[in-house]
Amino acid sequence: MYIPPNWPWPILRSSVWTMRAKRISFTGGPFPRRGSRPLAGMSTAGSMLGTAVSWGWPGFLCKKKLSGGRSLCFLESSQDGVGPMDDPLIVAADLGGTSFRVALVDRRMNILARSAHFTRPQEGASRAVERIIESIRQTASRSSLERVKGIAVATAGPLDPSRGMILSPPSLPTWRHVPLKDLLRDAFPLPVWVEHDADMAALGEYRFGSGRGFDRLIYLTVSTGIGGGVILDGKLLRGAKVSAAELGHIVIDPNGPPCNCGGKGHVEAMASGTAIARMARERLARGERSSLRERCGDDLGKVTAQLVAEGARAGDTLAREVMREAGTNLGLAVVSLIHIFDPDVVIIGGGVSNAGELLLGPVREVIAERAMEDFRDRARVVQSALGDNSGILGVAAFAFEELGLGC
Ligand SMILES: [Zn+2]
Incomplete structure (x- = not known):
C-alpha cells in the first residue's frame, strides 16, 4: 500500500474523531494503528474500508444512506490528502x-x-x-x-x-x-x-448535535461566562443590530453579585465557571471544611470550577452544595427562557457542562418546582453533544x- 511520505497523521486523527462523533461506525482508536478491530454493528465492507483508513490509506471514509435503510461506505481521497480535490x-x-x-x-x-x-x-x-x-x-x-x-x-x-x-x-x-x-x-x-x-x-447543535430533529431550541454555554443562542422554527434568532440572546445577562437576583458586564445579579455572575470558583473560594475563606483545600494545595487562587466539580463527584459536601447552588441559579434563568420561547429542548454546553448531572439535575428540579404546569414536562434539558x-x-x-x- 502506498502511503505518501508527508501523510498528515494529525489530519487523519481529527477526521476519525469527527466520524466517531457523528456516530458513523468506524474502526480504529483515537489514533490509527495496525490491527485495530471493527466496532460492533459495522458492515463487512465498512469494516474493511475503516481498517484500510486506520492502517494509513490516504483517504476518507464516507457513508451515504441508500433506499431501504441500507448504507454505502466508500473511500474518497485526493492528491493533497484532505478529501476530494474539488471539495470546498x-x-x-x-x-x-x-x-x-x-x-x-x-x-x-x-x-x-x-x-x-x-x-x-x-x-x-x-x-x-x-x-x-x-x-x-x-x-x-x-x-x-x-x-x-x-x-x-x-x-x-x-x-x-x-x-x-x-x-x-x-x-x-x-x-x-x-x-x-x-x-x-x-x-x-x-x-x-x-x-x-x-x-x-x-446552530451546530441544531444541525449536527443534541438539537437534531427539534425546530425550537435554546443553547446555553456555561464556561468562564454564560452565553446563549436561540433557534426558533428552524431559524437562528437575530437581533436588529447587535447579536440577540445574550442569555447570560438575565437578572435572576436583584441583590445578586456584580457581573463582568457591569450589571448586577445576572445569571453569569451566579452560575458560570467563574461564579462557581468564587462561591467555593468565599466559603473556604470563611473557614468551612472541605477536601477542596487539599486539592488546591491551600492556595485558594487555584480553586476552579473544574476542581469544584471533581470534588463534588468525589462526594465533598461543600463542593456538591456549590454545584447545586450554581445549577439552581442556572435553572432560574432557564425557567424564564422556557416561558418566553417554549422550546423543545434546552441544550447546556461549555466546559462547566462536563459536570453533567451535578449541574443539569438542579436545573431540571427548578423547572419542576417553578415553571407553569404546561411547560414543566415539555422542555427537555440535555447536555451538548458536540462539546467544544x-x-x-x-x-x-x-x-x-x-x-x-x-x-
Ligand atoms: Zn452581566
Missing part, C-alpha cells in the same frame, strides 16, 4: 477569552485539521489578531489554497455581525470596537464572516450556507 473547505475559528481554535472543515463537517492557542487578550487586540491571522494561514496551508472558500469566526458578544465588529465583550475586557472582519479581509482575499459564538454553537466543536461546526455550516454550498 472553510477555515473556521472559535475565538474565546481564554483560547482560540482554528479548524479546516469540509462540507460533510469533517474537521480535517485543528489547532488551539491561548488568546492572551490582555496583550491587546492587535497582537492577538496577528496571531489569529498566522494560525489561519497555517491551517489553510494544510490544503490546496484554492479549495478554501472562506473564513468564518465565531466569537464572544456583544458584536455586530453585519460589520463583523467585536464591540465590548466581557471575556475580552480590553477589546473595544475591533473590526475583525476588515482585518481578516485585509489579510486574505476571501469572504469573511464574524458571528456570535453561542449563536453558532446553537459546536461553535466551529456551526460557523462552518453557516459559511457554507452563505456561499450556497450548504449540505
Whole structure:
C-alpha cells in the first residue's frame, strides 16, 4: 500500500474523531494503528474500508444512506490528502477569552485539521489578531489554497455581525470596537464572516448535535461566562443590530453579585465557571471544611470550577452544595427562557457542562418546582453533544450556507 511520505497523521486523527462523533461506525482508536478491530454493528465492507483508513490509506471514509435503510461506505481521497480535490473547505475559528481554535472543515463537517492557542487578550487586540491571522494561514496551508472558500469566526458578544465588529465583550475586557472582519479581509482575499459564538454553537447543535430533529431550541454555554443562542422554527434568532440572546445577562437576583458586564445579579455572575470558583473560594475563606483545600494545595487562587466539580463527584459536601447552588441559579434563568420561547429542548454546553448531572439535575428540579404546569414536562434539558466543536461546526455550516454550498 502506498502511503505518501508527508501523510498528515494529525489530519487523519481529527477526521476519525469527527466520524466517531457523528456516530458513523468506524474502526480504529483515537489514533490509527495496525490491527485495530471493527466496532460492533459495522458492515463487512465498512469494516474493511475503516481498517484500510486506520492502517494509513490516504483517504476518507464516507457513508451515504441508500433506499431501504441500507448504507454505502466508500473511500474518497485526493492528491493533497484532505478529501476530494474539488471539495470546498472553510477555515473556521472559535475565538474565546481564554483560547482560540482554528479548524479546516469540509462540507460533510469533517474537521480535517485543528489547532488551539491561548488568546492572551490582555496583550491587546492587535497582537492577538496577528496571531489569529498566522494560525489561519497555517491551517489553510494544510490544503490546496484554492479549495478554501472562506473564513468564518465565531466569537464572544456583544458584536455586530453585519460589520463583523467585536464591540465590548466581557471575556475580552480590553477589546473595544475591533473590526475583525476588515482585518481578516485585509489579510486574505476571501469572504469573511464574524458571528456570535453561542449563536453558532446553537446552530451546530441544531444541525449536527443534541438539537437534531427539534425546530425550537435554546443553547446555553456555561464556561468562564454564560452565553446563549436561540433557534426558533428552524431559524437562528437575530437581533436588529447587535447579536440577540445574550442569555447570560438575565437578572435572576436583584441583590445578586456584580457581573463582568457591569450589571448586577445576572445569571453569569451566579452560575458560570467563574461564579462557581468564587462561591467555593468565599466559603473556604470563611473557614468551612472541605477536601477542596487539599486539592488546591491551600492556595485558594487555584480553586476552579473544574476542581469544584471533581470534588463534588468525589462526594465533598461543600463542593456538591456549590454545584447545586450554581445549577439552581442556572435553572432560574432557564425557567424564564422556557416561558418566553417554549422550546423543545434546552441544550447546556461549555466546559462547566462536563459536570453533567451535578449541574443539569438542579436545573431540571427548578423547572419542576417553578415553571407553569404546561411547560414543566415539555422542555427537555440535555447536555451538548458536540462539546467544544459546536461553535466551529456551526460557523462552518453557516459559511457554507452563505456561499450556497450548504449540505
Ligand atoms: Zn452581566
